[in-house]
Amino acid sequence: MKIALDAMGGDFAPKEIVLGAIQASREFGAEVILVGIEAEIQAILDQQQAAGLKLEIYPATEVIAMDEHPANAVKRKKDSSLVVANRLVKEGKADAVISMGNTGAAMAASLFTLGRLSTIKRPAIASLMPTKKGISIILDAGANADCEPENLLEFAYMGSAYAEHILGKSNPQIGLLSIGEEETKGNKLTVEAHQLLKNSRLNFVGNIEGRDVHRGACDVIVCDGFVGNVVLKLSEGLASSLMSWVKEAINDNAFSMLGGLLIKKPLKKILTPMDPAEYGGMPLLGLNGISMIGHGSSKAKAVKNAIKAATKAVEQDIIGAIRQAITNS
Known part of the structure; x- marks a missing residue:
């Protein structure tokens, strides 16, 4: 199982986002794809001596700022860390996506990329x-x-x-x-x-x-x-x-x-x-994919717990559970 993490999203990105991923990998073996500007992410990994952990970098050349118009930014910045992270889930390269960045943009990126469940x-x-x-x-x-x-x-x-x-x-x-x-x-x-x-x-x-x-x-x-x-x-x-x-x-x-x-x-x-920070992030339910949205002020602890929550959502097949609940209604 792999979690795509928008490494450039949030007030304290990329440092706190990467630190959270490192903690998650060390504490419970999480496999995380860090999506963002490769050189910046690698520098933090090297500083934290993270070699050998289940972390990989997937490059993205653009970043959606916290104050950008959500829909416009998602449509315009196709190679932003947020959009690319969602695309990895869409393409089956990751099982869930997490972003601590622009909340509106995170919702728009997941909705545009992953789509709604047909029953929602x-x-x-x-x-x-x-x-x-x-x-x-x-x-x-x-x-x-x-x-x-x-x-x-x-x-x-x-x-x-x-x-x-x-x-x-x-x-x-x-x-x-x-x-x-x-x-x-x-x-x-x-x-x-x-x-x-x-x-x-x-x-x-x-x-x-x-x-x-x-x-x-x-x-x-x-x-x-x-x-x-x-x-x-x-x-x-x-x-x-x-x-x-x-x-x-x-x-x-x-x-x-x-x-x-x-x-x-x-x-x-x-x-x-x-x-x-104890809960990490909030799930966006009703999508054809697992998407977690965190506070822009999130630090490493919140990121780690968001990864834990996303991992559990994948393990418990929350999408299938929602689909079944609506079908049986």
């Missing part, structure tokens, strides 16, 4: 959310700002397959994110989507509210991409602020620093699941 109208970004009961998944997390009720039903089936096969959830519970628990609450989209979900073969538990997301009210949280992205960014921002506030309070004086030492282990246990 709208691919969706799925993001893992830490909860009191473990890990839940929310989708769509930003691919589709405007949706139809049928799209949310598709998201639910894809999320259910991912939760079952990747997260190990048996008969995953599906919740529809709305402004009230009653099925008549919400806008036109959520009210109509509720009825579709209610009459589906899914384990639908009804509407959930924003306060229920991190309580673990369900395994799969379904919403449109606009709402999902707001929830995701709000959660990440709150987690980051919380960690900052805690550190400031602990470092306030000698007594608080002493107290900080006493709670160091339980505090780490609480804060670790809130770190996006």
Whole structure:
């Protein structure tokens, strides 16, 4: 199994991207194709004494910047590291693609190159959310700002397959994110989507509210991409602020620093699941190929974990699972 990694995508590329690949190869034997400017990638590999690891370089002469228009950049830069990495999956030379670069461009490159599954109208970004009961998944997390009720039903089936096969959830519970628990609450989209979900073969538990997301009210949280992205960014921002506030309070004086030492282990246990780097990347579900999208600010740890997540998606045949879930619907 080989993972095509866009080595030039991200705020800290190529160094942190290559370092993440090195860690993945050393820790769990990942085979990674580093796609990008060969001389820059090779220099990092040499510096890190990575000879003998299951890493190879596939040259690409162009780079899509973080601020470029996604669709235009993908169409114009055919030899960019992002487009070439997706092409390797399309041609069967790699089993999955990962990029920490321009999110819009990553979505466009995967959609244009890999295509949609024939049974899916709208691919969706799925993001893992830490909860009191473990890990839940929310989708769509930003691919589709405007949706139809049928799209949310598709998201639910894809999320259910991912939760079952990747997260190990048996008969995953599906919740529809709305402004009230009653099925008549919400806008036109959520009210109509509720009825579709209610009459589906899914384990639908009804509407959930924003306060229920991190309580673990369900395994799969379904919403449109606009709402999902707001929830995701709000959660990440709150987690980051919380960690900052805690550190400031602990470092306030000698007594608080002493107290900080006493709670160091339980505090780490609480804060670790809130770190996006623990999950690495977000899968773009509904494509005819496995594509993972990471944060532009990702460093080596996040890249390593994205490779781990992509590897598991390949091993568990998540594409086949989604195809089967939709077919059986």
